[in-house]
Amino acid sequence: MLQEAVRTEVAIPPPPPPAPRLQPRKPLTLVTAQRAVALDEFETFVGVSPNVAALKEFIAVQSSDREISHAILLIGERGLRQEQIARVLHQASAHWSQPFMSVNAHGLNDEALHALLFGKPGQKGMLETCGRGTIFINELTQLPPLIQQRFASHIEELRWRAYQATAARAPRLVFATAYDPTGMRAENRIAYGLVELLKSQSFTIKPLRERSEDIPFIAKHLTERIARRLHKGPHELTPAALRVLSEYDWEGNLDELEAVLEAAVAGTQPAQLTEDLLPARLRYATLKSIPDNGVNLPHLMDEYEHNLLSTALRQTGGNQTKASALLGLRVQTLNMKLKRFKELGMEVKW
The missing domain is CATH 1.10.8.60 (Helicase, Ruva Protein; domain 3)
Structure with missing residues (x-):
């Protein structure tokens, strides 16, 4: 019986893949024409995927020109820390000693954001005071249409000056966006036109999944x-x-x-x-399959709900009205859920 069993060909499922084993990571250093920039402190540059390798090459290329600072577009989902990439772009550039400024468009109304960037009577805007530094601006496609138009005109003017070999003492602009071509509508055509304008100097950061x-x-x-x-x-x-x-x-x-x-x-x-x-x-x-020792279903459901609430609030910049709409809830219901999680010691953050 045993011999027959041995002779019989049985389809044995392959063993599970071995767990990833990490080798000691070598120091990461990006060497450009201007200076060497250590990348170890930036998790956006850690990894072995082709996307990470391409990102390093993109920065090296963008940092090679000492005089022309093209506007750059970083395309990727939230949570990929595009600001870190913008900082490395700045540090690897010829103008690394100039200011680096980061603008959170979510935290300002339209008028305040316009004044901050472009100034107002008697007050210079960031584009004039930043010298040859770098300005990072998140959520390009969600900026007010007037500001998008101003940026489009500014970028076109810089390109014309570069074509005419006329030096322009302007800061480099680095934009971030979670660009989705299927989201184009008549009301946001200016935003998507600006994205297309910047496509030649863009990089897409892949999500972790x-x-x-x-x-x-x-x-x-x-x-x-x-x-x-x-x-x-x-x-x-x-x-x-x-x-x-x-x-x-x-x-x-x-x-x-x-x-x-x-x-x-x-x-x-x-x-x-x-x-x-x-x-x-x-x-x-x-x-x-459910483990032999079972699962804590109420706790699992709480964790899942907590993650959904956090994601919705992060996606809307903390706007509870918009987050409620994404979740199919009333604002009052969302507030009750947030209060409950806080009482449980699981405060929802974004």
């Missing part, structure tokens, strides 16, 4: 930094924990990943970070 090979390296990098910031000892991510992190979708990208890791590091003594220390929504994201 499309480059999962980077996640173990990013997670190790962030864990080390978090442990130092919290004055904790070394924390090592186990292979199982790395697999869980790599398989999750990370709608909030780097922001969400760091928040999860910080919560895990803050709640443990220096040791290994196992998958049990990760949120249930990560561990059971690809659940195909």
Whole structure:
């Protein structure tokens, strides 16, 4: 019987893929014509994917011209930390000693934003006071139409001056947008026209779910930094924990990943970070069967709802009316949910 069983060809399922093993990471340094810029402190440049390699090459190319500072467009979802990329662009440029300014368009009304950027009678705007520095502006397609028009005219003028070989002492503009071609409407045609104008000097940062090979390296990098910031000892991510992190979708990208890791590091003594220390929504994201010891369904539902609320508020810049519309809730219902989570010690942040 045993011999027959041995002779019989049985389809044996392949073993699960081995957990990712991290090799010691070499120091990351971007060398441009102007200076060498260490990239180790920027998680946006950590990883082994072609997208990360292309990003480094993009910055090297953009930093090679000492005189012309093209406006640049960074295309990518929220949470990918485009401002870090803008800072590296600035540091690698010939004008790294000039100011770097970051503008959060969500925090200002139309009039204040226009005055800040372009000035008003008796007051110069940022485009005049920044010299040859860099100005980073998020959410290009959500800027007021008047400001989008002003930027389009400004960019065209700079291009004309460059064509005429006329030096323009203007700051470099770096825009960020979660560009979606399917979202083009008559009311936002100016915004999408501006995106097309900048397409030749743009770079698309892929979300983490499309480059999962980077996640173990990013997670190790962030864990080390978090442990130092919290004055904790070394924390090592186990292979199982790395697999869980790599398989999750990370709608909030780097922001969400760091928040999860910080919560895990803050709640443990220096040791290994196992998958049990990760949120249930990560561990059971690809659940195909219920574990023998069961699951805590109410807790799972709370974590899932908490994540949805946080995502909606982050996506709308904290605007509860818009977040409620995205979630199909009344504003009062959203407020009640936010209050409940705060009382549970799970305050929703964005």
